[in-house]
Every structure is written in C-alpha cells, then in structure tokens.
Amino acid sequence: MENDILIKVEHLSRRYGNTLAVNRLNFEVKRGEVLGFLGPNGAGKSTTMLMLSGNLAPSSGAITINGIDLLEEPKAAKLALGFLPEQPPLYRELTVDEFLDYCARLNRIDKGKIAAAVDQAKQRCGLTAVSKRLINNLSKGYQQRVGIAQAIIHSPDVVILDEPTVGLDPIQIREIRQLIRDIGTEHSVILSTHILPEVQATCDRVQIIHNGELVLSDTIDGLTQRMQSSSLVVALRQPPALAELGAIAGISAVEPLEGGRLRLSHAPQLNPSERVVERAVAEGWGLYELTPERLSLEDVFVNITTTDTAADTTEEAAA
Amino acid sequence: MIRTIAARELRSLFLSPLAWSILGVVLFILAYLFLGQLDTYISYQARIAMMDNPPGVTEVIVAPLFSSATIILLLVIPLITMRLVSEERRARTLPLLLSAPVSMSEIILGKYLGILGFLGIMLGLITLMPLSLLMLGTLDFGLLASNLLGLGLMLGAFAAAGLFMSTLTAQPTVAAVTSFGLLLLLWIINWAGAGAGQSVLAYLSLQGHYEALLKGLFNSSDVVYYLLFILTFLVLSIRRLDADRLQH
Numbered sequence: 297m298e299n300d301i302l303i304k305v306e307h308l309s310r311r312y313g314n315t316l317a318v319n320r321l322n323f324e325v326k327r328g329e330v331l332g333f334l335g336p337n338g339a340g341k342s343t344t345m346l347m348l349s350g351n352l353a354p355s356s357g358a359i360t361i362n363g364i365d366l367l368e369e370p371k372a373a374k375l376a377l378g379f380l381p382e383q384p385p386l387y388r389e390l391t392v393d394e395f396l397d398y399c400a401r402l403n404r405i406d407k408g409k410i411a412a413a414v415d416q417a418k419q420r421c422g423l424t425a426v427s428k429r430l431i432n433n434l435s436k437g438y439q440q441r442v443g444i445a446q447a448i449i450h451s452p453d454v455v456i457l458d459e460p461t462v463g464l465d466p467i468q469i470r471e472i473r474q475l476i477r478d479i480g481t482e483h484s485v486i487l488s489t490h491i492l493p494e495v496q497a498t499c500d501r502v503q504i505i506h507n508g509e510l511v512l513s514d515t516i517d518g519l520t521q522r523m524q525s526s527s528l529v530v531a532l533r534q535p536p537a538l539a540e541l542g543a544i545a546g547i548s549a550v551e552p553l554e555g556g557r558l559r560l561s562h563a564p565q566l567n568p569s570e571r572v573v574e575r576a577v578a579e580g581w582g583l584y585e586l587t588p589e590r591l592s593l594e595d596v597f598v599n600i601t602t603t604d605t606a607a608d609t610t611e612e613a614a615a
Numbered sequence: 616m617i618r619t620i621a622a623r624e625l626r627s628l629f630l631s632p633l634a635w636s637i638l639g640v641v642l643f644i645l646a647y648l649f650l651g652q653l654d655t656y657i658s659y660q661a662r663i664a665m666m667d668n669p670p671g672v673t674e675v676i677v678a679p680l681f682s683s684a685t686i687i688l689l690l691v692i693p694l695i696t697m698r699l700v701s702e703e704r705r706a707r708t709l710p711l712l713l714s715a716p717v718s719m720s721e722i723i724l725g726k727y728l729g730i731l732g733f734l735g736i737m738l739g740l741i742t743l744m745p746l747s748l749l750m751l752g753t754l755d756f757g758l759l760a761s762n763l764l765g766l767g768l769m770l771g772a773f774a775a776a777g778l779f780m781s782t783l784t785a786q787p788t789v790a791a792v793t794s795f796g797l798l799l800l801l802w803i804i805n806w807a808g809a810g811a812g813q814s815v816l817a818y819l820s821l822q823g824h825y826e827a828l829l830k831g832l833f834n835s836s837d838v839v840y841y842l843l844f845i846l847t848f849l850v851l852s853i854r855r856l857d858a859d860r861l862q863h
Contacts, residue, residue, distance in 0.1 A: 349714040353860040374716040385711035387623070389630045401619040402715040446711065 300327045302376075302453050302484040303348070308357035310343055317343045319508040320357070325501075327453070330480035332499035333488040336601050340508040341488045342382060345458045348486065349379035362453045375404065378452040382459055384443025388432035392423055392442055395431055396449060403450035417445040420475060436463040444472065448479060455485045461494060473498045492594055506601045522596050527561045527589045528569060529553065533582025544571050557585070616717050620725025625732045628695070634733060637691055641684075642740055648683050649744045652676045673755040677745045678829045681762045684741055685769055685825065689798050692770065695733060696777025697791035699726045700856065704785040713860070723853045727778055734770045738763070758831040765828030768841035772821060773798055775848035782855040 303325040310318040318340040325331045335341045346352040348359060350370055359366040359373075366373040387395055396417055400410045418424045421441040426434060431442060440463055447455055460476070461469045476498050479485055487499060495502055495516075502519055504512040514522070535541075541560065542550045546568035549561040562568050569586060576583035628634040656663075656675050663669045703709045712722050742763060748754060780794035781787070798821070805813075805820035817823055821844075824837040 346710075349710065351710050351713045351860065371716045371718060374714060377714060379710060379714035381707065381710045383707045385706075385708040387627065387708060388706075389627055394626075398619065398623050399711070399715075402616070402712070402717060404616070404716055 301325070302327050302362050303486070304358075304360040305348070306358045306360075308344070308347060308359065309355045310340075310347060310352065311355045317508055318347070318354075321505070321508075321510055323503060323510065323513060325454075325484045325486060327484055328481055329501060330476060330485045330487060330499045332495035332502045333486055333505065334490065334492070334495060334502060334597065335505040336490070339505045339601075341505060342458060344505070345379075345381070345456055345486070345488055348454075349377060349381075349456050350374055351379075351381075375450070376453040378447035378450065378455045380443045380447040380455075380457045380460055382462075384439055384446070386431045386439060386442055386446075389430070391428055391430055392418070392434075393427045395442065396445060399446045399449050403452075405450055413449050413451075417449040420448065420478070421445040422471060437465060437468045440464055441468075441472070444475070451483070453483050455479055455483055457485065458488045459490075460487065461489070461491065469494075492597060504597065504600055511600050519596065522591070526564045526591075527559050528567075528572065529557050529559050529585070529587045529589055530572065530576075530583060531555070531557045531585035532576065533584060534580065536579065536581060541572075544568055544575060546571065559589070616721050617725045617728060620712075620717070620722060621728035621732060624699070624726050624729025628729070628733055633694070637695060638737060638740070641687055641691055641737065644687060645680065645684055645741060646744065649676070649680050652679055671755050671758075672748060672752065673745070673758045676748070677754070677759060677762055680741075680744065681766050682829055684766060688737075688770060689773065689802065690795065692734075692773040693777050693780075693791040693794040693798065696730060696774055696781055696794060697787040699730065699778050699781040699790075700852075701781045701784050701787045701790045705787070709859075719853050719857045723778070723782075723849060723856060727774065727849060727852075730774045730778065731771060734767075734774060738767055738770065741766075755831075761828050761831045761833055764833075764838075765825050768828075768838065769821065769825055772841050772844045772848075775845040775852075776801075779848040779852045779855065782852045 301324050303323075305321055305323050308318060308321040309316065321344060323331075333341055333344070343352065347354050348361075348366075350366055350373070353367070361373040362376045364373040364376070387398070390398070393414065396414045397410060400413050405413050415424075418427055421444050423438070423441055423445055426438055431439060434442070440460065444457070444460060447457065457476070461472050464472060473494065476485055476487060480498075480500070487495075489495060496519075499516060501515050502512070503510055535556070535558065538550045538552070538558075541547065541558065546562050546566040547560050548563065551559040551561070553559055560568070560572065567588075569588070573583065573586065575581070653676060656672065663675075700709075703712070742759075745754065745759060776797055777790070777794040780797060781790040783793070784790050801819065801821045803820075803822075805817040805823060818840075824840045827834055827837055
C-alpha cells in the first residue's frame with residue numbers, strides 16, 4: 297500500500313549562502329517505523345528536521361508527508377505533523393493546561409475534542425500532576441515533556457523529535473524512550489540524536505548523515521551485523537608460543553594484551569572459537585576466559601564519519 | 616485560527632506586568648491633562664458664553680485630550696509591539712507556529728488583532744473621560760466619534776508599523792527603538808523644507824490626516840490613507856516572516 301509510506305524525501309538540498317548544509321537526501325519512512333537520525337555536530341541533522349517540519353524551505357527537492365506535498369500544500373501536510381525542535385517551543389508565562397489547550401487549537405482539533413486530547417497528551421507524557429503549574433517553574437525534564445506533549449497532541453501521522461532526551465534524568469529517559477516506541481507503533485517517528493545507545497534502544501532503522509550527505513542507511517539488525525566481532529580475547533594459564541596460536545585455522549593475527557590476555561584477530565565469517573577451545577583442552581593451556589570482541593555503535597559511527605574513505609570501505613564490506 | 620492566536624497574544628500581554636503598567640501610566644497622564652483642560656474651560660466659561668459662536672465643551676476639552684493621547688501613545692506603542700515577533704524569535708518559540716497548520720498571514724493577522732484588542736481596551740478607557748462629562752451636560756457626539764475614529768486609526772497604524780519592526784529583529788529593544796524612530800519620522804516628515812516634494816511629504820505624514828479628524832472633518836481620503844498604511848505594513852510583515860524560511 298502506498299499510504300504506508302508516511303514520509304518521502306527526494307533530492308532534498310539546502311544551502312546557506314555558499315555552504316551546502318544538506319546535499320540531495322533521499323529516504324522514506326513507513327508507518328510504524330522509528331527512524332534514528334545520527335550525525336556529528338554540524339552534519340545537517342537539524343537543518344533536515346527543520347525542512348521536514350516546514351520551518352525552512354529547501355533549496356531544491358521534495359518532501360511528501362502522508363502523500364501530501366509539504367511545499368505545495370503546507371497547511372494540509374502540517375496537519376499530519378508534530379515537531380519538537382532542539383529547544384522546546386514553550387510559552388513560559390502559561391500553565392501546562394493553557395499551553396496544551398492553545399497547541400490543540402493551533403492544530404485544528406475540534407472544539408469538543410480539545411479537552412480529551414489535552415488529557416491524553418498529559419497522560420502519555422506524565423504531566424497530569426503538573427497541569428496547573430506555570431511552564432516557567434517546571435524543571436528542564438518536565439519542560440522537555442511538555443515539548444513532546446505539544447508534538448503529539450493531535451496524534452499526527454509523523455512525529456519529528458530533535459534530541460528529545462536532552463537534559464532528562466535516567467528514569468525519565470527510559471520513560472521517554474518507551475513513549476517514543478509507543479508512538480512508533482501507530483505513527484512514523486524521526487528521531488535525531490547523538491546518543492548512540494538511544495538509537496539501539498528505540499529505533500528500527502538508522503541513518504547516518506555526514507557533511508550533508510547520507511552515508512549509511514540500515515536497519516538495527518544490519519547495524520548489529522556490522523558491529524559483529526572480528527576478534528576474540530582469550531586468557532590462558534599456560535599460554536603456548538604465539539606462533540602456535542597463530543597457526544590455528546582462521547586466525548590472522550595474535551596480539552598480546554595487558555594481564556596476560558591475547559587478542560586473536562580473524563575474518564568476520566570464520567569464527568575460530570571452537571577450534572581454539574578444542575586445542576586449549578587437548579593441550580592443557582588452561583583456558584579460563586574467551587570473549588568475542590564487539591565493535592560498539594560508537595566504533596561504527598566513528599569509522600563512517602571520520603574519513604570518507606573509511607566510509608566507502610565499510611559500504612563495500614556491507615555489500 | 617486568527618482568533619486563537621490573537622487571544623493568546625492578548626492573554627500573554629496581560630500576564631506580564633508591562634501591559635498593566637502601560638495602561639496605568641498612560642491613563643494617569645491623560646487624566647491629569649483632562650482635568651487641566653477642564654479647569655481651563657471652567658475659568659474661561661464666562662467669557663466663552665459671551666462669544667457669538669462659542670466653541671463647545673467637546674471642542675475645548677476632548678480634541679486637545681485626544682491630540683495629546685496620540686503623542687503619548689506614539690511613545691508607548693513601540694513598547695507593546697516590540698515583543699510580538701522578536702520575542703518569539705529570541706525564545707525560539709516560532710517553530711510552534713511554523714510547524715502548525717497555520718499560514719504566515721494567519722500568524723501576522725492574529726498577532727495584529729491581539730494588539731488591536733489591547734489598544735481597543737485602552738481606547739475604551741480613554742473615552743470614559745469625556746463621557747464622564749455627560750453627568751454635567753451634553754457632548755457633541757459627531758465630533759467625539761470623529762475624534763475616536765481618528766485616534767483608533769492612528770493607533771492601528773502605529774501598531775502595524777511596530778509589528779513590522781518586530782519581525783525584523785530578534786531583539787525586542789531594537790524593535791522598540793526602530794519602531795519609535797520610524798513613527799516619529801513619519802510624524803514630522805512634513806516639517807522638512809518647501810519645494811516640489813513638499814506635498815508628497817505632507818501627504819505621507821501621519822499627523823496631517825489626523826488633524827482634520829480632530830476638527831471633525833471626515834474625509835474618506837484620510838481614512839483610506841490609514842487603511843493603506845496598515846495594509847502595507849501588514850503585507851511587509853508577512854513577507855518578512857516568510858523570508859525566514861527561504862534561502863538567502
């Protein structure tokens with residue numbers, strides 16, 4: 297079904313003067329998908345978010361929200377859109393109730409349904425206890441929640457969140473992540489962040505943007521594949537000569553580490569763990585530790601974004 | 616939608632002490648002037664009564680009151696309009712409006728109507744002063760209406776210019792200073808020299824069109840002047856706000 301693609305971005309570019317901030321992005325987000333948008337500072341994440349939410353006009357390209365062209369019919373497209381910018385847009389002189397009521401009206405919710413919509417948004421974001429308080433007097437974490445409540449009050453098909461967990465404590469972060477996953481079941485969510493575990497915890501798909509270009513677009517599973525080990529760390533009570541270990545089929549290099557441990561590098565497809573264990577038992581090396589080393593998401597991220605050549609090789613390795 | 620934005624604007628104005636203090640100060644000064652004018656009228660009353668074609672109480676008291684009100688409001692309105700857009704820029708709340716299903720025109724018109732609501736309240740309170748004279752006698756209601764219309768149009772023009780200046784910057788104080796400068800310039804623009812440009816400058820001046828209405832002369836070209844003035848600055852504001860999105 298074509299309707300299931302809620303966001304479609306084609307050849308999206310944006311210049312600031314001579315600087316090309318976003319360079320011909322193409323991507324789609326389906327209903328029920330949470331897309332993580334990663335990138336170092338200044339990569340063009342926020343610019344992309346601002347364009348998707350109609351705050352910035354793209355230099356070229358097209359954005360379609362739920363089948364409606366954002367540039368041709370901004371009002372209709374924005375009905376299906378909820379946006380939380382980097383800094384939550386809050387009128388601090390209003391109470392939470394007043395503010396959410398205003399947001400509900402702005403988003404053209406029917407008069408009769410406003411109260412219910414406000415209640416639901418408060419409930420989902422855990423704001424019921426502070427409804428009568430001035431936004432100005434709330435803590436940073438609660439203000440952030442009001443920002444999220446504002447973005448989801450009209451249950452939009454597309455929710456765009458720019459760094460939604462900044463400034464929250466660990467419990468709140470967990471709640472907000474759960475909330476994002478809940479929203480993601482019925483709607484599409486685009487989440488920009490540079491907190492990598494957050495991506496692993498909440499997203500179905502990841503895109504890494506660097507210097508305005510998309511350098512990686514993969515599912516979380518695919519990303520986990522990329523993060524798979526290509527080395528083992530072993531600890532032996534009676535280690536043999538390094539050459540003897542290196543001779544085991546599949547091991548390409550042996551490197552002594554601190555504390556008597558050894559790192560055995562191998563090709564990603566040929567995991568020699570079983571053979572190492574067999575030999576260790578047969579020859580009485582006294583194996584007491586064997587850990588597959590995992591690349592963290594950070595490593596993948598750094599690999600892709602530090603040098604373009606590194607990014608190319610990663611792409612090829614994946615292909 | 617325009618109403619929603621206007622209501623929010625008006626509400627936020629009254630949630631800050633600014634609106635209250637402005638209302639208080641303006642009304643205090645005007646009340647003082649009004650009483651002074653009333654005193655003058657009473658002390659000359661005997662002599663006025665002997666004149667062939669005596670000026671009415673409305674002419675002696677109300678017209679000068681409204682004339683001073685304009686000068687005071689010229690100073691004060693930039694302080695009310697300065698926050699309209701620049702404050703939203705500074706606090707980064709504009710995305711709330713820009714990502715909501717409202718057009719730029721609705722945003723600007725909403726904000727303008729919110730300010731007009733405030734100015735309407737102020738105008739109403741100012742009008743109470745001349746109306747209090749009804750306890751003693753009668754007023755020339757035609758002249759009062761024409762004065763009210765003039766002051767209302769003038770305030771509308773001030774607010775439109777102030778709104779435009781507020782869309783230009785992210786600093787409310789800069790918006791206040793520049794809109795005050797612009798209004799003052801438009802006020803005195805007809806003072807400059809004589810010559811070919813004189814009649815154009817005289818037409819552009821805010822003051823000239825107001826004086827006729829203060830005398831009770833209703834000329835539709837004066838009213839059209841104000842309406843054009845307001846329309847121009849509203850269109851400019853919409854264009855300016857829209858330009859934020861576009862590439863430079």
